[in-house]
Amino acid sequence: MRFITYLINGISLGSIYAIIALGYTMVYGIAKMLNFAHGDVIMIGCYVVFMTMSGMNMNPLLSVILAVVVCTVLGVIIEKVAYKPLRKASPLAVLITAIGVSYLLQNIALLIFGADTKSFSSVVPLQNIKIGGITITGVTVVAVLACIVIMIGLMIFIKKTKAGQAMLAVSEDKDAAQLMGVNVNGTISLTFAIGSGLAAIAGVLLCSAYPTLTPYTGAMPGIKAFTAAVFGGIGSIPGAFIGGILLGIIEILGKAYISSQLSDAIVFAVLIIVLLVKPTGILGKPIHEKV
Amino acid sequence: MSKMNLKTMKKTTKSNLITYAMVIVIFAVVQILVATGSMSSLMQGLLVPLCTYSIVAIGLNLCVGYLGELSLGHAGFMCVGAFSSAFFTRCMENSPMNPTLRFIIALLIGTAVAAFFGFLIGIPVLRLRGDYLAIVTLAFGEIIKNVINVLYVGKDENGLHFAINDNKALNMSGTGEMIIDGAKGITGTPRQSTFLIGVILILVALFVVFNLVNSRSGRAIMAIRDNRIAAESVGINITKFKLMAFTISAAIAGAGGVLYAHNLSSLIAQPANFGYNMSIMILVFVVLGGMGSFRGSIIAAVVLTMLPEVLRGLRDYRMLIYAIVLIAMMLFNWAPAAITWRQTHSLKNLFAKKTKEVQ
Numbered sequence: 327m328r329f330i331t332y333l334i335n336g337i338s339l340g341s342i343y344a345i346i347a348l349g350y351t352m353v354y355g356i357a358k359m360l361n362f363a364h365g366d367v368i369m370i371g372c373y374v375v376f377m378t379m380s381g382m383n384m385n386p387l388l389s390v391i392l393a394v395v396v397c398t399v400l401g402v403i404i405e406k407v408a409y410k411p412l413r414k415a416s417p418l419a420v421l422i423t424a425i426g427v428s429y430l431l432q433n434i435a436l437l438i439f440g441a442d443t444k445s446f447s448s449v450v451p452l453q454n455i456k457i458g459g460i461t462i463t464g465v466t467v468v469a470v471l472a473c474i475v476i477m478i479g480l481m482i483f484i485k486k487t488k489a490g491q492a493m494l495a496v497s498e499d500k501d502a503a504q505l506m507g508v509n510v511n512g513t514i515s516l517t518f519a520i521g522s523g524l525a526a527i528a529g530v531l532l533c534s535a536y537p538t539l540t541p542y543t544g545a546m547p548g549i550k551a552f553t554a555a556v557f558g559g560i561g562s563i564p565g566a567f568i569g570g571i572l573l574g575i576i577e578i579l580g581k582a583y584i585s586s587q588l589s590d591a592i593v594f595a596v597l598i599i600v601l602l603v604k605p606t607g608i609l610g611k612p613i614h615e616k617v
Numbered sequence: 618m619s620k621m622n623l624k625t626m627k628k629t630t631k632s633n634l635i636t637y638a639m640v641i642v643i644f645a646v647v648q649i650l651v652a653t654g655s656m657s658s659l660m661q662g663l664l665v666p667l668c669t670y671s672i673v674a675i676g677l678n679l680c681v682g683y684l685g686e687l688s689l690g691h692a693g694f695m696c697v698g699a700f701s702s703a704f705f706t707r708c709m710e711n712s713p714m715n716p717t718l719r720f721i722i723a724l725l726i727g728t729a730v731a732a733f734f735g736f737l738i739g740i741p742v743l744r745l746r747g748d749y750l751a752i753v754t755l756a757f758g759e760i761i762k763n764v765i766n767v768l769y770v771g772k773d774e775n776g777l778h779f780a781i782n783d784n785k786a787l788n789m790s791g792t793g794e795m796i797i798d799g800a801k802g803i804t805g806t807p808r809q810s811t812f813l814i815g816v817i818l819i820l821v822a823l824f825v826v827f828n829l830v831n832s833r834s835g836r837a838i839m840a841i842r843d844n845r846i847a848a849e850s851v852g853i854n855i856t857k858f859k860l861m862a863f864t865i866s867a868a869i870a871g872a873g874g875v876l877y878a879h880n881l882s883s884l885i886a887q888p889a890n891f892g893y894n895m896s897i898m899i900l901v902f903v904v905l906g907g908m909g910s911f912r913g914s915i916i917a918a919v920v921l922t923m924l925p926e927v928l929r930g931l932r933d934y935r936m937l938i939y940a941i942v943l944i945a946m947m948l949f950n951w952a953p954a955a956i957t958w959r960q961t962h963s964l965k966n967l968f969a970k971k972t973k974e975v976q
Contacts, residue, residue: 360748408944411952419951421687421748422904426943429897433937545893552752585781591763594756601749602741 327459332582333575338466338535340574341473345528346551347558347566348480349521355497355561356517359417362424363404364525365548366431371397371526372533372543373435376444386449394526401522402515410511428545435541448534465535472527477567480520484563489516497561546590550577553597559610568608633827636912637820643919644816660926665880667922668815669695669873674902674914675822676869681900682909683830684862685842690738690754691870692895693761694731696886698871699878700765700797702727703806706879707796708772710807720809724818724875731871734761735864743859758896765886770797802885803878810880818876819915822869826911829865838862894936901939904946 346368353361371393378389408427412420452464484490492513495503504510532547533539550573558569573593580592600607626634647664650656677691702723709719734757742753769780773793797803829835837858840848849855878884888894902921906913925935949955 360752408948411948411954414953415947415951416685417748418681418685418687419947421751422900423944423947425689425897425900426940426947429936430940430944433940437933437937549752549755553756556749556752585767587767588763591760594760597756598738598741598753601745601753605745605749 328582330460332578334460334462334466336575336578337571338463338469338574339578340554340571341469342528342532342535342570343547343551343554343574344473344567344570345469345476345524345531346547347555347570348476348563349524349528350548350552351555351558351560351562351566352480352493352517353521354555356493357405357409357514359409359420360424360552361409361518361521362421362548363427363431364521365544365546365551366428366435367397367401367404367522367525367544368529368532368548369435369539369541369544370400370431371529372446372539373439374526375449375530375533376446376539379447379449386451390449390527390530393530394523397526397529398519398523401518401525404522405515405518410514428548432541432545439541441540444539446533446537446539448537449530450534463535465531469531469535472531473567473570476524476527477563480563489513493517550590550593553593556597556607557600559607562607562609562611565607565609629831632912633823636823636827636915639912640816640819640823640915644812647812660923663922663926664812665810665815665876667919668812668819669877669880670899670902670918670922671819671915672815672822672873672876673870673899674906674918675819675826675911676866676873677899678903678906678908678911678914679826679829679869680863680866681903682907683835683838683842684859684866686743686859686863687748687751687900688754688863688866689751689893689896689900690756690758691867691899692891692893693754693758694735694867694870695874695877695895696758696761696765696891697734698727698731698874699884699891700803700874700886701730701871702875703803703878703884704770704796706806706809707803708777710805716807716809720814720879723879724872727875727878728868728872731874732864732868735867736860738867739860739863743863744856755893755896758891758893762886762888762891765797765802766800768797769795769799771795800885802883804883806879806882806884808880808882810876815876818872822872823911825865825869829862834858834861897943898939901943905942 346364350361350364353359353364374393374396375386375389378384378392379386384392404427408423409420412423448465450464450468452467454464455462455467484493492503492508493516495506495508496510496513500510503513528547528551529544533543551570554569554573555566556569557573558565558567573596576596577589577593581589584592647656651661673691673695676694677688680686680688680691705726706719706723709722738754738757742750767781769783771778771780771793777796778793830839837848837853838861840851840853841855841858845855877890902917903914905921906915906917921939925932931938949959
């Protein structure tokens with residue numbers, strides 16, 4: 327019975343990781359860059375919800391929508407200011423810039439909101455569901471549903487819409503896509519917008535499940551979600567989903583049965599093992615090198 | 618070769634000598650300042666950490682500037698070096714060993730253990746391309762920090778006892794003493810690091826990297842950085858040289874960790890000293906000083922460590938400034954628009970235009 331409870335907690339955490347990983351994997355697949363600041367966009371989204379809900383007594387749904395808007399705008403601005411000028415530069419330069427942006431967001435939040443931990447009240451009004459001896463929290467239900475809806479929505483978006491097809495084309499070959507009349511810059515901006523909007527949703531769910539908020543809240547889940555994206559196969563949308571869920575389960579089970587302090591270490595050990603055994607991840611396609 | 622003639626000397630040799638001279642001059646100036654009492658005790662306390670940062674920055678610069686791979690785990694290698702050496706020193710504390718010899722052995726152990734971990738991490742990751750090294754080294758740093766925080770090691774007459782999560786599981790006899798006490802870390806390490814040792818270590822690290830970079834292996838490493846496929850096609854063993862550079866880089870960071878550990882009487886693995894933030898700080902030194910310039914790394918480490926102490930008001934904004942420095946340096950150095958702007962507005966061009974106008 328306890329095992330099932332852990333499993334449910336794992337799936338709940340895993341769905342949140344999966345939503346973050348979807349943003350990571352899309353940006354990585356299309357812009358070919360590791361957006362280190364993704365985790366910190368999550369944190370900004372949480373602060374927006376926290377300030378509007380506890381400071382201004384705003385309706386939870388409205389404040390979540392506001393957070394999504396703020397994060398989307400923030401993501402697009404970051405892309406335009408920091409990443410776009412470096413599109414032709416070496417990957418190392420882009421990576422260091424991304425770390426700089428991540429660090430910048432953390433420290434801006436630190437200066438504005440202070441280092442003290444804010445206690446975040448859940449935005450999910452659902453009551454806990456009890457089946458037999460197992461309790462399922464409202465957040466879990468919402469997180470799992472949101473994750474599935476977002477994943478299916480994204481897959482349909484990419485398959486069926488023109489913008490989605492443009493994304494696929496850009497991820498295959500940027501220059502060729504440009505020659506075919508695809509607006510590459512617009513497509514990359516759109517990707518960042520979607521990824522950052524998802525980050526806001528994930529952030530709100532994360533803080534509803536684990537109600538503490540500091541300027542560093544986003545950093546660790548961000549890195550773990552990247553691990554999930556690599557685990558599932560970077561660039562693959564169902565891969566991010568599977569990777570996220572599995573990683574969440576591994577983390578919670580590791581916390582319960584091995585050591586609570588070592589749970590982060592266990593998650594990262596998974597990353598190293600995956601890279602050692604199957605670097606393309608569960609659903610990733612092998613990349614062929616062009617000379 | 619034996620004749621040291623400044624005019625016939627190679628450009629790189631000259632540049633290297635300038636770097637050595639710079640370190641020695643800084644050392645001399647600091648000694649004079651300390652002797653005349655014009656350096657506050659706060660500043661004096663920063664001297665050994667400064668050497669540590671410089672050494673780790675030299676190591677990271679080898680990885681970022683010459684290998685062209687980003688490591689976010691150099692704080693982790695530092696941590697490994699620090700804890701393994703402090704562990705050795707604490708174990709040997711009551712033995713009749715000469716303290717100097719003990720420090721040298723501790724230094725070798727710390728460096729070797731860091732090198733071993735660098736090698737271990739490098740094997741799976743350096744075969745891959747892209748940004749994997751950054752994320753895996755970051756993961757490694759977190760793993761090391763986590764593991765040390767739950768590791769308990771004690772010593773009594775029966776030998777060493779290890780346990781995870783709980784010091785009661787050690788089953789020590791009454792006379793036993795704790796060496797690594799979980800989250801409380803290692804306490805009571807003799808404070809043997811001095812500024813002189815730090816400067817000597819910086820010089821040794823410089824000697825190692827200069828010789829590597831100017832050797833056949835060093836040229837192979839740079840060839841891999843500039844064009845991996847071309848390097849492979851002329852028969853350079855990619856994995857071997859990448860591993861070599863990365864292992865040496867980790868080893869140097871480990872040596873920095875040894876210096877760090879022997880400067881503190883209580884060594885704790887915290888996010889502030891061995892976490893992500895430390896790795897970023899070292900990266901800022903490397904980027905601001907110039908990737909590929911070891912002299913620059915040292916200068917940046919000195920300036921950025923001393924500046925917040927001199928300008929107190931800046932202290933709260935230190936991290937913010939670091940972040941802006943990172944982004945601004947990258948945009949300025951790498952953005953195509955910035956490169957053309959610099960070319961048209963460079964001083965050389967300015968003078969060239971003026972002379973043209975005169976003609």
